[in-house]
Amino acid sequence: MKNSLRHDILSGTRDGIPIAMGYFAVAFSLGIIAKKAGLTALIGFISSFFTRASAGEYGVYTLVAVNATYVELIAMCLVVNLRYMLMSAALSQKLSPTLSWFHRIMMACCITDEIFGISINHKGYTPPAYTYSAALISGIFWASGCAAGIIAGGMLPTSIVSALSVALYGMFLAIIMPMARNDRDVLYAIIASFVMSGVFAITPVLSDINSGTRTIILTIVISAVAAWLKPLPLNNDGEA
Amino acid sequence: MEKHDIVLYILLAIIATNLIRVVPIALIKGEIKNTFLRSFLYYVPYVTLAVMTFPDMIQATMTPLSGIVALSVGIIAAWYGMGLFPVAIICCVIAYFFNGLGAFM
Numbered sequence: 001m002k003n004s005l006r007h008d009i010l011s012g013t014r015d016g017i018p019i020a021m022g023y024f025a026v027a028f029s030l031g032i033i034a035k036k037a038g039l040t041a042l043i044g045f046i047s048s049f050f051t052r053a054s055a056g057e058y059g060v061y062t063l064v065a066v067n068a069t070y071v072e073l074i075a076m077c078l079v080v081n082l083r084y085m086l087m088s089a090a091l092s093q094k095l096s097p098t099l100s101w102f103h104r105i106m107m108a109c110c111i112t113d114e115i116f117g118i119s120i121n122h123k124g125y126t127p128p129a130y131t132y133s134a135a136l137i138s139g140i141f142w143a144s145g146c147a148a149g150i151i152a153g154g155m156l157p158t159s160i161v162s163a164l165s166v167a168l169y170g171m172f173l174a175i176i177m178p179m180a181r182n183d184r185d186v187l188y189a190i191i192a193s194f195v196m197s198g199v200f201a202i203t204p205v206l207s208d209i210n211s212g213t214r215t216i217i218l219t220i221v222i223s224a225v226a227a228w229l230k231p232l233p234l235n236n237d238g239e240a
Numbered sequence: 241m242e243k244h245d246i247v248l249y250i251l252l253a254i255i256a257t258n259l260i261r262v263v264p265i266a267l268i269k270g271e272i273k274n275t276f277l278r279s280f281l282y283y284v285p286y287v288t289l290a291v292m293t294f295p296d297m298i299q300a301t302m303t304p305l306s307g308i309v310a311l312s313v314g315i316i317a318a319w320y321g322m323g324l325f326p327v328a329i330i331c332c333v334i335a336y337f338f339n340g341l342g343a344f345m
Contacts, residue, residue, distance in 0.1 A: 018325025025332075043250055050254040055292075060253045067244055070252055077256035083288045084257075089264035090281040097270050108265040109258050113289060114324070120285055162302045163336035169297035170314045170324075170331030172289040177318035179286060189283050193290035201295045219288045226287070227279035234275065 005129055012133030019114045019134065020141035022171045025164040027142045030057055031149015032161075037065040041147040049143035052112045052135075054168065055215075056081045057146075082216045087116040096125040103128045110135035117175035185230040192222055306338030 027048060034044045039061070051057055059076040088108050095104060107119075107128055115135050119126045180187035200206045200214050209217070272278050297314075298307030310331040317327045 015324075018323060018328065021325055022328045038246060039250075043246065047250045047253065051257045053257050056253075056257055060249070064244075064246060064249050070244065070248070073249055074252055074256045077253050078260055081257050081260050083284075084261045085264055086281070086284045086288070088261050089268060090284055092265045092268040093272060093278070093281060095265075101266070104265050104269075105262050108262040111261045113292070116285060117289070159302065159336065159339045162300065163332050163339055165300040166297055166307070166310050166314075166331045166335045167328040169293045169300070169311070170318075170328035172293045173311075173314045173318040173331075174322065174324040174327035175318075176286045176289050176293075177315060178321055181319055181321075186283070186286050189287050190290040193287045194294040197291045198295050201299075215288060215291050218291045219284060222287045222291075223280050223283040226283040227276050231275050231279040232282055 004127070008127040008129035009133045012130040013137055015118050015130075016115075016134030016137040019118070019171065020138040022114075022167040023138050023142040024145035024148075026054060026168045027145025028149040028153070029161055029165055030054065030061070031146040031151075032153035033058060033065075034061045034146060035150045035153055037061040039064070039150060041150045044150045045143045045147040048146035049139050052139055052142055053077075053081050053084070054113075079213065079216065083113075083219060084111050084116075086219065087111050087113075091116060091119060091126070094120055094122070094126045099125075099128070107131050112138070114138070114171055114175065121175075121179075185226065188230075189222060189226045192226075193218065196222060301335045302339045306335045306341070309338050310335040 030048070031044055034047075034057075039047065047060075048057065051060075056077055059080045060073060063073050063076055088111055091107065091111065092104075095107065107126075110119075110131050112135070115131060115138065118134060119131045122130060176186075176190055180190050196218050197214065200209065200218065272281070294311070297311050298304050301307035301310065313334050314327055314331045317330050322330075
């Protein structure tokens with residue numbers, strides 16, 4: 001038992017380190033925006049550590065910068081982070097039925113795109129210690145990156161900042177492509193996502209929809225169509 | 241207009257962002273039996289990440305060309321099972337290289 005806990009912490013940290021590296025770079029560019037909204041490095045650190053929501057935080061800081069109402073801010077958080085709600089529902093299927101409420105709630109709070117990605121890929125039921133370790137190390141780097149961006153942002157040349165900004169997307173690809181290779185249906189769903197998302201971005205009127213809302217709409221529609229056309233076979237071993 | 245409190249802003253953001261994460265996992269205990277719902281949840285993560293990657297990735301770079309090359313190479317590297325960090329680094333290096341190339345064209 002002790003050994004498996006140790007193993008979960010080690011493997012969680014190991015898988016969390018590459019995420020942490022990418023997070024630092026992405027959070028750095030987020031820090032530049034946070035600074036414009038008037039956040040100090042300390043508030044940026046706290047905000048980033050406890051929300052860990054890239055697009056959500058971007059939305060929040062742009063609203064803070066224009067002195068928006070509190071209601072607008074809450075609405076932004078709920079809409080832009082709606083995908084976490086879907087991820088949380090998906091992750092609920094990867095938890096042992098005997099897992100306590102405390103761990104369920106804590107694991108839900110750990111969800112980010114990447115932490116969700118590695119947690120859902122864990123074989124069998126996902127152990128809490130694995131998710132916590134990965135979330136802790138990546139959360140610290142995410143928050144530090146944001147604070148660093150607030151302090152030092154604007155000192156780096158644009159060519160470097162824009163090159164760093166693709167790190168996040170590279171990580172997304174590394175999460176989805178291996179699964180696409182294993183499951184032809186996932187590959188088709190990913191191709192459909194690329195095509196639809198591209199069409200949304202260039203079609204007049206549709207392109208006015210911000211990328212957070214586009215993500216929500218397309219995720220629901222494409223996943224529903226995929227589930228309808230290519231449902232999963234029945235299984236009872238608790239693995240997704 | 242009254243200036244809002246930045247600390248309260250951040251506090252509300254923290255509460256709202258985490259609440260949306262907690263609600264489903266707190267409500268769903270045990271295995272979902274409905275095949276459609278299980279299948280839907282199976283596809284959600286891959287579709288979400290794919291939608292967020294394209295076309296945003298080619299808009300994040302200084303020229304669309306550098307984004308397109310970084311995306312293509314990233315897809316190939318990820319397809320052949322390179323880890324999160326190697327793929328991320330490869331994409332950054334390619335984007336940086338082609339950003340620089342774009343400046344001369």
